[in-house]
Amino acid sequence: MWYENMDEPEKPKRGRPSKMNAESVLDTATKAYWRRDPADVSINSICEMAKVSKPALYREFGNEDGLMAAVLERYAEQVLSEIFDILAKAMPVPETLNALRRFASDSVTMETGCVFYKMRAGKHRLGPITRSRVEAIDTGAVDAFKTYLEARRLDGGWTNAVPTAVAARYLVEQLGLALTQRAAGEDPDQVRGTLELALAAIR
């Protein structure tokens, strides 16, 4: 999203021009956090992979907490949004659950798990900024599920007796479980089987 037609497309800045590309560093870090456990990804290794010096990275993101928070922010916009989009479509419950199941247990993008759930699993290791963002996203997700389910209850498409709050939290946790299993490299059939069984409790 680099501005083209803004007032001052050319503004010669003083000082040595920066050759650091924050976006590419975020790309590299995101990939690393996505593949491996974030707790096992060192700043050193990220610098190496992104071909950036350590001070350059620290100038841009402050510290590890800042980097992880920035990664999580972008990840939420670009990847987690898919989940919210599915809910926003306001489809009937069975279709929605199926879409969620496909996303969590079958999609190749989630093959090595989910950055958000990985961070959440090691919440106690996170810095304050990242941790609070993780918690905010978590409650935001529960809220989104809650409003979706309440809407289906109102339009008569969902007559399950379980309270929406419980069901919403349940769905967030079951998605997390499936994504964690995929991150651990478990047999895809087992992941799918477990998630299908879990989602059946909501239907």
Add this chain to the structure above:
Amino acid sequence: MWYENMDEPEKPKRGRPSKMNAESVLDTATKAYWRRDPADVSINSICEMAKVSKPALYREFGNEDGLMAAVLERYAEQVLSEIFDILAKAMPVPETLNALRRFASDSVTMETGCVFYKMRAGKHRLGPITRSRVEAIDTGAVDAFKTYLEARRLDGGWTNAVPTAVAARYLVEQLGLALTQRAAGEDPDQVRGTLELALAAIR
């Protein structure tokens, strides 16, 4: 289990007598792994807490892998056995599920989670011995659930359509999820609510 009436209760050994108490070290280590994430518990801190020098610990257990494996072994006998005992009682499915739910989501002993599931969650960080024990316990647990469910199916106490293999794996995972939630300090009501909903899929 120290032998009392064995042939040679008094066997004067050569060399300086050992003042290292392996059991007390295992106690300390188990407590530490139980409270915190095993990956966050250093050998140094265990030595400090157990008042044992580091070489003494290494003489006894070889390395961190040996210590963790020893801890896990004892933990499986003393704690995990409760789960197997519940299954061995061969009670009807609803009672069994209730007992399992109580154990996982309500018992004070599982208040800070479960050593086994914590180790399993960080499987990639474990040494070879501990990892293979974790995997063995995991498949052993699934097998126990499987034989339990097959027996209930035979005596007509369980008519669910889901394959026993899937249900068994499912139960192991749901128990793990609840225990992980407890370890993370989540609201007990939410943990119970999620687990109840999950177990309802089996009933």
Add this chain to the structure above:
DNA sequence: ATTTTTACGTACCGAGTGGTACGCTTTTCT
């Protein structure tokens, strides 16, 4: 040309990790 501003990156820091070398002590056997 010189000063100012800014970003660069090498080379370091202290703390903590898992693990061990080695001299010392305490015991039994000869």
Add this chain to the structure above:
DNA sequence: AGAAAAGCGTACCACTCGGTACGTAAAAAT
């Protein structure tokens, strides 16, 4: 008494971690 055996623990090892001090390079302003 002395040798042999065994466990003791201080004080170290190499390594990795997150984070930074500081001299230098590159641009605009004077």
